[in-house]
Amino acid sequence: MLARRSLARIATQPSPLGAAPKNARNMATLREIELRLKSVKNIEKITKSMKMIASTKLAKAQRAMQSGKQYGLANSEIFQHTPSETPAKRKLFIVVSSDKGLCGGIHSSVSKATRRAIADTEKPVESDSPIMVIGDKSKMQLSRVLGKNLAMSFNQIGRDIPNFADAAGVADLIVKSNVKYDGISIVYNKFISAVSYEPDVIEVAGENALKESAGFRAYEMEDDVTKDLAEFSLANAIYAALVEAHACEQSARRNAMDNASKNAKDMIDRLTMQYNRGRQAAITNELVDIITGASAL
Numbered sequence: 001m002l003a004r005r006s007l008a009r010i011a012t013q014p015s016p017l018g019a020a021p022k023n024a025r026n027m028a029t030l031r032e033i034e035l036r037l038k039s040v041k042n043i044e045k046i047t048k049s050m051k052m053i054a055s056t057k058l059a060k061a062q063r064a065m066q067s068g069k070q071y072g073l074a075n076s077e078i079f080q081h082t083p084s085e086t087p088a089k090r091k092l093f094i095v096v097s098s099d100k101g102l103c104g105g106i107h108s109s110v111s112k113a114t115r116r117a118i119a120d121t122e123k124p125v126e127s128d129s130p131i132m133v134i135g136d137k138s139k140m141q142l143s144r145v146l147g148k149n150l151a152m153s154f155n156q157i158g159r160d161i162p163n164f165a166d167a168a169g170v171a172d173l174i175v176k177s178n179v180k181y182d183g184i185s186i187v188y189n190k191f192i193s194a195v196s197y198e199p200d201v202i203e204v205a206g207e208n209a210l211k212e213s214a215g216f217r218a219y220e221m222e223d224d225v226t227k228d229l230a231e232f233s234l235a236n237a238i239y240a241a242l243v244e245a246h247a248c249e250q251s252a253r254r255n256a257m258d259n260a261s262k263n264a265k266d267m268i269d270r271l272t273m274q275y276n277r278g279r280q281a282a283i284t285n286e287l288v289d290i291i292t293g294a295s296a297l
Contacts, residue, residue: 030278037271044264050102051257054250058194061247064161065191071164072202072240075233079205088183088209090126092151093117094174094238095142096188096245097135099155103253106197106245107137110187113199114138115145117185130179134158134170134242151179158246167239175231183209184234188241189248195255197248204237206230 095114097107118129130151133139139153152173157166183206190200207230210216216226 030275030282033271033275033278037268037275040264040267040271044261044268047257047260047264051254051261054254054257058247058250058254060161061243061250062191065243065247068162068240068243071236075202075204075236075240078229078233079203086212087123088125088181088206090180090182091129092174092179092181092184093129093131093149094184094186094241095131095133095135095138096186096238096241097133097138098158098245098249099136100249100253101137102256103249104256106189106249106252107135107141109189109197109199110245111138111141113201114142114187117187117201118146118149130181132174132179134238152177158242162239162242162246164235164239167242168235170238171231171235174234182206184237186237186241188245191244191247191251194251197252202237202241204234 093114095110097110101107114131117123118125118127128149131142131146131149132152132154133142133150134154134157136153136155139150139155143150154170154173157170184204186202186204188200188202189197191197205213207227210226210230
């Protein structure tokens with residue numbers, strides 16, 4: 001009997017920490033929604049700024065792409081008159097990407113195209129054909145699948161608009177690398193429109209292929225001429241691929257930031273609606289408590 005009275009006395013005493021209000025959980029939830037709403041609004045500001053920057057860079061990249069395409073056209077005219085009589089079995093794949101992200105599937109598209117080209121059975125190439133990558137993003141992707149094929153990689157190229165000096169430097173390092181190959185395939189993103197692109201391949205003939213072609217055998221040339229022409233043609237093709245891939249990157253980044261801004265706007269609308277409903281529910285509960293207390297009096 002004494003024990004029951006003691007328990008009843010303890011139960012009726014107020015808690016030393018104070019009782020939590022009924023809407024404490026609701027208040028915490030509203031605070032969390034408010035913080036998340038603030039965070040999403042900050043993200044929306046960032047994505048909108050990045051979209052504006054990418055739009056400005058895209059206009060410059062498109063102008064550079066139009067002038068850079070002339071280098072690729074000069075190359076294609078030469079190779080049209082010097083077709084290779086024997087298909088290349090050991091190709092050097094030059095993958096053109098960049099060091100930056102937040103631009104959709106730009107890097108994965110050229111990585112997938114490179115894997116498909118090496119595994120192609122209609123135009124077979126040696127499975128250990130060397131790969132050289134321009135840009136860290138595609139390098140990380142290809143190193144997981146074709147790590148043994150990676151012979152060289154380049155970074156910090158084309159951070160702004162690529163120029164011919166960048167392409168000439170890459171071509172010079174490739175020629176001096178002593179990597180053995182019969183032909184060169186440059187895998188890059190081809191610019192179709194401001195909202196679309198697709199992976200494409202530029203075929204470049206090497207020095208030996210030029211010497212063996214019927215068009216070059218018809219004339220007497222020094223070895224240095226063919227060597228210089230092969231290196232210059234490689235630099236031309238790399239430059240044409242760099243400027244077009246750069247335009248695709250800026251276009252994809254603008255589209256990615258535009259989609260991110262739209263998603264942030266939708267999330268802000270949902271969180272605002274959720275916050276207003278929770279706030280209204282808290283006010284309604286407080287009014288019910290006040291009315292109930294007044295009725296009890």
